[in-house]
Amino acid sequence: xxxxxxxxxxxxxxxxxxxxxxxxxxxxxxxxxxxxxxxxxxxxxxxxxxxxxxxxxxxxxxxxxxxxxxxxxxxxxxxxxxxxxxxxxxxxxxxxxxxxxxxxxxxxxxxxxxxxxxxxxxxxxxxxxxxxxxxxxxxxxxxxxxxxxxxxxxxxxxxxxxxxxxxxxxxxxxxxxxxxxxxxxxxxxxxxxxxxxxxxxxxxxxxxxxxxxxxxxxxxxxxxxxxxxxxxxxxxxxxxxxxxxxxxxxxxxxxxxxx
Amino acid sequence: xxxxxxxxxxxxxxxxxxxxxxxxxxxxxxxxxxxxxxxxxxxxxxxxxxxxxxxxxxxxxxxxxxxxxxxxxxxxxxxxxxxxxxxxxxxxxxxxxxxxxxxxxxxxxxxxxxxxxxxxxxxxxxxxxxxxxxxxxxxxxxxxxxxxxxxxxxxxxxxxxxxxxxxxxxxxxxxxxxxxxxxxxxxxxxxxxxxxxxxxxxxxxxxxxxxxxxxxxxxxxxxxxxxxxxxxxxxxxxxxxxxxxxxxxxxxxxxxxx
Ligand SMILES: Nc1ncnc2c1ncn2[C@@H]1O[C@H](COP(=O)(O)OP(=O)(O)OP(=O)(O)O)[C@@H](O)[C@H]1O
Ligand SMILES: [Mg+2]
Numbered sequence: 001x002x003x004x005x006x007x008x009x010x011x012x013x014x015x016x017x018x019x020x021x022x023x024x025x026x027x028x029x030x031x032x033x034x035x036x037x038x039x040x041x042x043x044x045x046x047x048x049x050x051x052x053x054x055x056x057x058x059x060x061x062x063x064x065x066x067x068x069x070x071x072x073x074x075x076x077x078x079x080x081x082x083x084x085x086x087x088x089x090x091x092x093x094x095x096x097x098x099x100x101x102x103x104x105x106x107x108x109x110x111x112x113x114x115x116x117x118x119x120x121x122x123x124x125x126x127x128x129x130x131x132x133x134x135x136x137x138x139x140x141x142x143x144x145x146x147x148x149x150x151x152x153x154x155x156x157x158x159x160x161x162x163x164x165x166x167x168x169x170x171x172x173x174x175x176x177x178x179x180x181x182x183x184x185x186x187x188x189x190x191x192x193x194x195x196x197x198x199x200x201x202x203x204x205x206x207x208x209x210x211x212x213x214x215x216x217x218x219x220x221x222x223x224x225x226x227x228x229x230x231x232x233x234x235x236x237x238x239x240x241x242x243x244x245x246x247x248x249x250x251x252x253x254x255x256x257x258x259x
Numbered sequence: 260x261x262x263x264x265x266x267x268x269x270x271x272x273x274x275x276x277x278x279x280x281x282x283x284x285x286x287x288x289x290x291x292x293x294x295x296x297x298x299x300x301x302x303x304x305x306x307x308x309x310x311x312x313x314x315x316x317x318x319x320x321x322x323x324x325x326x327x328x329x330x331x332x333x334x335x336x337x338x339x340x341x342x343x344x345x346x347x348x349x350x351x352x353x354x355x356x357x358x359x360x361x362x363x364x365x366x367x368x369x370x371x372x373x374x375x376x377x378x379x380x381x382x383x384x385x386x387x388x389x390x391x392x393x394x395x396x397x398x399x400x401x402x403x404x405x406x407x408x409x410x411x412x413x414x415x416x417x418x419x420x421x422x423x424x425x426x427x428x429x430x431x432x433x434x435x436x437x438x439x440x441x442x443x444x445x446x447x448x449x450x451x452x453x454x455x456x457x458x459x460x461x462x463x464x465x466x467x468x469x470x471x472x473x474x475x476x477x478x479x480x481x482x483x484x485x486x487x488x489x490x491x492x493x494x495x496x497x498x499x500x501x502x503x504x505x506x507x508x509x510x511x512x513x514x515x516x517x
Pocket of ligand 2: 321441
């Protein structure tokens with residue numbers, strides 16, 4: 001038998017995983033039921049998506065810049081600097097863009113949803129919604145999860161472009177490549193099989209960030225400490241789930257393209 | 260109005276209605292091993308102010324949350340306006356909830372919305388119940404609590420007493436027949452508390468509503484109550500007017516009046 005110090009964390013882990021799964025199933029049940037809360041949905045798209053753009057943009061730009069600066073000398077050594085755009089393009093689109101953007105969003109969006117819903121929960125605002133005839137699950141949770149599911153893929157695509165712009169900037173300074181030539185090079189080697197899995201993956205990233213943030217906030221315990229814990233664990237758990245999804249996505253994509 | 264001494268509601272003015280608007284039978288609610296409510300019984304009649312007192316943690320908030328369906332009782336019957344709330348589906352429950360105003364212990368105003376949006380929120384699902392335009396309704400509701408000028412402010416810009424009054428306006432906006440107040444004067448200075456008490460008394464006079472008021476404040480209970488229930492160990496330990504409880508020789512009852 002397992003010793004207790006191993007058993008207890010495992011038990012908590014499985015209980016939590018089960019609860020998050022049930023929360024996700026509840027979301028899937030509620031999402032198609034009217035009344036739809038369009039106004040709140042668009043508001044959340046703006047707050048969660050648009051307001052994260054500067055952060056994602058800066059990170060993406062630096063990502064592209066650094067990636068190019070660091071790989072360039074190696075490629076030059078082998079006389080392969082012509083491969084630079086396609087290499088950067090593929091690595092950003094397939095992996096770095098989605099994962100880094102999602103991690104940043106898990107930090108910013110996940111914690112803000114966790115804290116907001118957590119404080120609404122402990123100050124009884126969610127109860128107040130319920131007694132005034134609005135289903136808080138549909139009004140607060142469904143709209144936020146939908147907003148992150150839709151906005152994060154869009155942020156990822158924008159971050160990809162911004163990162164490649166950063167990369168182009170370095171190339172242009174060192175080798176005087178034109179914008180057009182650079183992007184022709186990038187897209188020449190970017191396959192549908194690179195873009196599709198990355199985009200599908202981003203939807204799942206968005207879903208996971210919204211789901212965990214909402215779950216943690218909605219279940220926050222009484223007291224202000226509960227709010228802090230909700231925000232904190234939303235970020236930690238969402239980040240972990242992102243890597244699991246990333247791993248699964250690679251496995252699935254691999255199986256697909258072996259066929 | 261502020262300076263006038265608060266007048267006592269006389270018991271004779273209480274309309275004698277036979278049918279209770281709210282009836283609780285043998286209510287039980289536990290959280291794990293914590294048996295909070297243990298066979299609680301109560302009746303509430305139209306036009307009456309019923310005060311419930313009890314120690315902190317005795318389950319007063321749990322009780323009124325059960326009444327509006329925010330918590331599900333383990334056992335027992337809750338009849339509101341002739342309907343058993345445990346048997347209602349979501350839509351019927353929402354419909355019934357428009358007849359109940361709920362003032363939360365900590366006001367529970369929506370932080371991310373202005374005062375106007377806070378008051379609009381209960382209206383969004385119940386536009387059929389409104390006759391005049393909703394912006395008139397909101398202004399009138401704020402006038403009623405003397406806070407019309409705050410309409411475009413955020414809750415974070417209001418003082419505790421103002422928040423409580425806005426929350427009161429929000430609870431009343433659908434003109435409910437039953438109002439549940441969870442510690443309406445807690446955390447307020449004596450003067451602001453007095454203003455809130457005046458508002459509650461005015462509401463009772465003007466609208467003939469039935470109210471349950473949970474409070475620790477015995478001055479508030481004395482002024483406001485037509486009848487009182489003392490909640491101990493999850494049961495209605497004693498029931499009666501303020502004077503009757505005040506004169507009681509029972510040490511458990513006396514403890515509240517010291
Ligand atoms: N959601 C919950 N889960 C578990 N236990 C709860 C929950 N809500 C309340 N309790 C427990 O029920 C008991 C009664 O709580 P309640 O909030 O009704 O007290 P109260 O009489 O309103 O006290 P106060 O005067 O401090 O507001 C407490 O012991 C509390 O721990
Ligand atoms: Mg309470």
